[in-house]
Amino acid sequence: MSIIEAKGLTKTYSTRSGTVHALAGLDLSVPEGTVKGLLGPNGAGKTTTVKVLNTLIKPDSGTATVDSIDVVNDPQGVRRVIGASGQYAAVDENLTGLENLEMVGRLYHLGIKRSRARAKELIEAFDLTAAGNRPVKGFSGGMRRRIDLAGALVNRPRILFLDEPTTGLDPASRLGLWETISDLVRGGTTVLLTTQYLEEADYLADHISVIDSGHVIAEGTSDELKAQVGGHRVVVTVADEGDSQQAQDILRHHGAGKLSVSDGGREISVVVDQGPTTLQAVLSDLGNAQIRLHDAGMQRPTLDDVFLTLTGHKAAQDDDTEQEAS
Amino acid sequence: MTTQQTSTPATAQGPFEPEVTGAFATWMADGWTVTWRNLNKVKRSPDMLIFAVLQPIMFVLLFSQVFGGAIGGDNPNFDYTDFLMAGIFAQTVVFGSTFSGAAMAQDLKEGIIDRFRTLPMSPSAVLVGRTNADLALNTISMVIMILTGLAIGWRFENGVLSFLGGVALLMLFSYSFSWVMALLGMMVKTPETINNASFMILFPLTFISNAFVPAESLPKVFGIIANWNPVSALVQGARELFGNTGGTVAADTWPMQNPVITAIIGSVLMLLIFVPLCVKKFGNVSSR
Known part of the structure; x- marks a missing residue:
């Protein structure tokens, strides 16, 4: 016990x-x-x-x-x-x-x-x-x-x-x-x-x-x-919010899970099966679509991703404390 | 202790054997530890002590000197300073009791109640320690007021024993009232609330009484309230024990005819009702 x-x-x-x-x-x-x-x-x-x-x-x-x-x-x-x-x-x-x-x-x-x-x-x-x-x-x-x-x-x-x-x-x-x-x-x-x-x-x-x-x-x-969340994530940040939809479509196409979008649509990430290969493919498609990138890369999953995958919402990290006490 | 004291605060050996055992011994020890903690606070914040010393001096001087000439001025047998003392003593110690409420609210706010409640201490010890410390502070105020009163010409007329009886009556009542305030302190959200609320309760309670003027001089409705007010019984009881009634006649109500017994019964009732309520409430409170 x-x-x-x-x-x-x-x-x-x-x-x-x-x-x-x-x-x-x-x-x-x-x-x-x-x-x-x-x-x-x-x-x-x-x-x-x-x-x-x-x-x-x-x-x-x-x-x-x-x-x-x-x-x-x-x-x-x-x-x-x-x-x-x-x-x-x-x-x-x-x-x-x-x-x-x-x-x-x-x-x-x-x-x-x-x-x-x-x-x-x-x-x-x-x-x-x-x-x-x-x-x-x-x-x-x-x-x-x-x-x-x-x-x-x-x-x-x-x-x-x-x-x-x-x-x-x-x-x-x-x-x-x-x-x-x-x-x-x-x-x-x-x-x-x-x-x-x-x-x-x-x-x-x-x-x-x-x-x-x-x-x-x-x-x-x-x-x-x-491991429950899967392997790596590809994360891209588009320079122009107007490109967000198009970039999301590309990531969804290559991804193996739900998209996560933040920073007013500029930061988009998705779990992928084949880490580096997929990143290359994503970058090539983004390049063909002439989408300017602010940042792009691969991330190992964090517990944040775990949380997001499990609950569908981010782990709040604001300063508010729990109001549970009687 | 262990022979090899490293920099880690070793916990592996498991809990210590308690040195103090038995329900009564631990209750006494815990009550004293919390009293010690609360009195330390007084020592470390001199403003509290100064307040407890200066405020009573100020009240005794202000009331006796400012109102003294106006009240009962044409009656040569009536000495207002003598009459006033029991009233001002009562008001000061009853106000002093409200500190128990503010302090409980403060402890809850600061989270130390959570610490206490995760320790294997007697459930009533925090409250006992609180009310004990406030009794000690009130005793200091009381001594200061007695000395100030004596300095400006107040005299008790019924002998030392009777005088001490009057003082004991005032302390008993204020101690019991501390438990009422402690309960309120655990029910409010902030220490400020209890401060404001206690003023709203205590000013009418002490002023619509015989504490500062004879009850028969009050407007009719207030006079009736004053004659049934427990604070009036306390004041009247202390006044009679001090031998300071100055020829005023107690109203024809049972509490005013038997003020000492009324004040004692009132105090005991407050304890019988509020001690269990406080202990029960304490078992359920948690910070914030």
């Missing part, structure tokens, strides 16, 4: 604009010692899934166990063995880094002495020694996330829930956090991670569950998912 198991989870919210089925029969299974990435657009149900599993909300129906403990019947038991870090750094602005971690340790009932020792250990491990004695108020976004992640690790959990751990961080901080998470995984920690960033799932996750409208629509390793 996997260390995280969910079966048929449902959760419905009533909002002013109607009923939202945040979870619509979601199944999930995470083997011990692996990283599972939940990938999906805003409102797909990623955060709700994590909040059910880390005991923040109760599902309307379905069952879930973490380390064989039922999340609905024994939430306190689950809380003892997990660590959770949310979309926004859940730290006390007025406490120092050390005090924040000490507080968490004391609330795990480790006793004041051991809580202090553990706080110091984590502050050192996270390279925050210099900032440990300053109130979090003055910390950068990246440092707050590190404190928050350290807070999730106070009780040495073997299961870690990370809800969009790097949303809003600059690239350098993001990379730093990725490395920290990878270290933890090497140490044997099981991680359930949600993200809107496809490269994040690609980098961190052993297995990915693609979620849309409250249930899992595809599962597998990054490579398996990419």
